[in-house]
Amino acid sequence: MSRNSALNCADRTELKQTLEATCFDLAVIGGGITGAGIARDAALRGLKVALLEAQDFASGTSSRSSKMIHGGLRYLVQGDIPVVKESASERAILHSIAPHLATKSPYILTTRSRVESMFLRIALKVYEFLGKVGKEDKHQVWSVAKLKAQEPSLATEGAHNAIVYPEFLTDDARLTLATIRSAKAEGAVVGNYLAVTEVSRDGDFSLTAESRLPEDDTKATIKAKLVINAAGPWVDQLCQLENPAQAPRLALSRGIHVVVAAHRLKVNNTVVMSTRDKRKIFAVPAGDYTYLGTTDEFYPDSDYWPDVYAKDIDYLFNTTNRYFPNTHLSAEDVVSVWSGVRPLVGSTEGKANEISRKDEVWEGPMGMLSIAGGKLSAYRAMAERIVDRAIDILNIEAKPCTTATLPLPGGESILYADLTKLDEITLTRWRRMYGSEINEVYTMGTGLEAEVRYAVLVEGALRLEDYWARRSSRAWFDDRGGIDSLEPASRVMAELLNWSDDRRKHEVTHCLEIDKASRQHIH
Ligand SMILES: Cc1cc2nc3c(=O)[nH]c(=O)nc-3n(C[C@H](O)[C@H](O)[C@H](O)COP(=O)(O)OP(=O)(O)OC[C@H]3O[C@@H](n4cnc5c(N)ncnc54)[C@H](O)[C@@H]3O)c2cc1C
Known part of the structure; x- marks a missing residue:
């Protein structure tokens, strides 16, 4: 392909x-x-x-979503049955056409009482029915002891049990x-x-x-x-x-995410948390990092890089620190942030999340x-x-729709070549990024240079930002927001795209400015 x-x-x-x-x-x-x-x-x-x-x-x-391929349990609560039904069954389709882009992640909801647990289980049964969820993906109930063992940093005082159900994470x-x-x-x-x-x-x-x-x-x-x-x-x-x-x-609504190092906040599953204003936010495991999201507030402009404010970070950290009381996350823990605008159809009266x-x-x-x-x-x-x-x-003759069965690039099942030159971290990262195309990337090298070459020659990257933010996600899931990768990546791109040195430097500066602007209101 x-x-x-x-x-x-x-x-x-x-x-x-x-x-x-x-x-x-x-x-x-x-x-x-x-x-x-x-x-x-x-x-x-x-x-x-x-x-x-x-x-x-x-x-x-x-490229700014919560990266969840989910049935949207919360839409069930809002009575948005068609959205729940469609999203829930689409999860299974995506997993079959692009398994590398739909990784199963258990979601954990802690309950405080038998009644809460019962209501949640009824909702999940409806959800599973609507989404035609298979036996292996039905929800489970964890005791508090099991919850403690699985998520040692999560507060369990006052917990009745945990309801656990699988959703999928993607690279949007x-x-x-x-x-x-x-x-x-x-x-x-x-x-x-x-x-x-x-x-x-x-x-x-x-x-x-x-x-x-x-x-x-x-x-x-x-x-x-x-x-x-x-x-x-x-x-x-x-x-x-x-x-x-x-x-x-449109009624635009802005949502932000913040990334912290996993050694500061370690979750093994996606942990669902309730905010003081009765919204759900998530702590999501992402290798060496954990990301937290999201917010949902009306926003006037269709910006490519909407601002992130200190109050947004506080909103996410306050709830997270309640659920993970020994963590004490603060502004110094921010590895990176991203922010995006939802293109919702409606009016800005009422609440964005409704x-x-x-x-x-x-x-x-x-x-x-x-x-x-x-x-x-x-x-x-x-x-x-x-x-x-x-x-x-x-009014033309057309073939039937086949998008539910034809694999996406990287989604084919293949025999992996001998990838022994790849270290364990790169192997895991590349399997997730490239799926069955990993062999092809491997022919270009074993590290950043191969990623950049592939991004330019196969994945249409024309600017450094394209590689840094969207082909590799280094802007978000790398030390210091991936800024150390900018110089080496820009040199490979300059060679492939015939950039002058001025242009190459301009590309690096452009990314540094994006990174700096994203942090300007965070203290
Ligand atoms: C914070 C947040 C979290 C979210 N989390 C999830 C989630 O976990 N799961 C989920 O299912 N959904 C989620 N969503 C929703 C999801 O991300 C969006 O519904 C989806 O990405 C919208 O895609 P789009 O293609 O319609 O818009 P975009 O991705 O914005 O694409 C529109 C494109 O049009 C281009 N464009 C604009 N003007 C022009 C022009 N004049 N000529 C040519 N091109 C133009 C833009 O450059 C842009 O690339 C989330 C959204 C947000 C903001």
């Missing part, structure tokens, strides 16, 4: 020519998980597809990337750092896309019979290109379809529905 799915967006002249050479059946705006899923599904059904992403793939919300950016690569393998033409700036229609749609890459002034005109706007938090802006008078439909996570699709005056409001967990099903609708509108 990987040879055909290699993303080679560096040759901008060729990209422009390919984009302008044909009238596509479908142009998808936005290379987050929503656009990625749509492009993959449509390409697999035989449609001629173009996908245009303004920055790097997954540079919006799809790499899931998006794998989905886009699969679309590419099926013939989709894919361009990153190409922002759509104009939308018009005269029979077919015509889109103007302009480069957002330093030192590149590519401008392309893309023709398509149908356009789907999957621009996440920027969906309203795209709608306004179609109709400047269009009132906003807005439904069900996706909505609407048609604009020119006929552009826009989609927003859904979850990463259900991206595949969401894509299937909107591609069905697109095929109806286009």
Whole structure:
């Protein structure tokens, strides 16, 4: 799969020519998980597809989630049955098409009384029924003694028991990337750092896309019979290109995560904690790190790097320190933070966490379809529905949807080559990152250089930030936010992408500025 799915967006002249050479059946705006899923599904059904992403793939919300492929027990409490049902069954599908991107992690909920335990178990039984959860994944009840043994740092005073149920953890950016690569393998033409700036229609749609890459002034005109706007938090802006008078439909909500070293807060499972304002937050194990998240507050802007404030960190640390009383987390423990904006459909009256996570699709005056409001967990099903609708509108013969069974790149079962030159840490890391493609990465080396080469040659990385934040997650899960990797990684990228030394330094500075800005309000 990987040879055909290699993303080679560096040759901008060729990209422009390919984009302008044909009238596509479908142009998808936005290379987050929503656009990625749509492009993959449509390409697999035989449609001629173009996908245009303004920055790097997954540079919006799809690299800032809690990285959970979950059925969303909390949506059951809110009565959002369709969301629960779909997300719960989609978990199993994702695990089968990309096992390396869906790692099972038990979630632990401590209960304080027999009644609480009973209610929770009833809810979980409904959840398991709705999601057609198999026997092996049904919830368990742990005694306090077992809870203590499994999570020695967790406070157990006053606990009645613990309810434990499995969900999945993913790498959101790499899931998006794998989905886009699969679309590419099926013939989709894919361009990153190409922002759509104009939308018009005269029979077919015509889109103007302009480069957002330093030192590149590519401008392309893309023709398509149908356009789907999957621009996440920027969906309203795209709608306004179609109709400047269009009132906003999104209510944006910001959520942050904070990463600490596992030696400061060690969890073996995902621990669910209740905040004073009755929300659930999570402590999630991530190798040498533990991450905590998240918050949910309305936010006015669709920023790529929304601010993180001291009060956000306090909010997460206060609850965590209650659950893990010997930990005493403070600002000095912050390894890194990330923050993202949920593209919810609704109004900013009421509370952000009460807005439904069900996706909505609407048609604009020119006929552009826009989609927003859904979850990463259900991206595949969401894509299937909107591609069905697109095929109806286009009135064309198309193949049936196969996204639930065809593996994503890295999801095939293979025999691993002799990987003895890899140390244990790299082997674990690479298995998670590359799945069955690990053999291919191994041919490029055994460390950071191989990761960077693979990121550029196969995974479409065009800026240092693309490698640091989204291909490798070093920005979040590495000592000091991965800033020590910037110099060596930039040198490999400079060689592969013909950067001058000034450009290389600019790329390093750009990442350092992102890192610094993310910490500016944390004291
Ligand atoms: C804090 C937080 C935690 C979350 N946790 C979870 C979770 O654990 N599990 C879960 O299932 N969901 C979770 N979600 C929700 C999930 O992350 C989002 O639903 C999903 O990532 C949205 O993807 P998207 O593709 O619609 O948007 P994005 O990922 O934002 O993609 C939109 C893309 O459009 C591009 N774009 C914008 N303008 C243009 C233009 N003019 N031309 C071309 N491209 C353009 C952007 O650059 C961007 O890459 C979470 C969200 C947040 C904020």
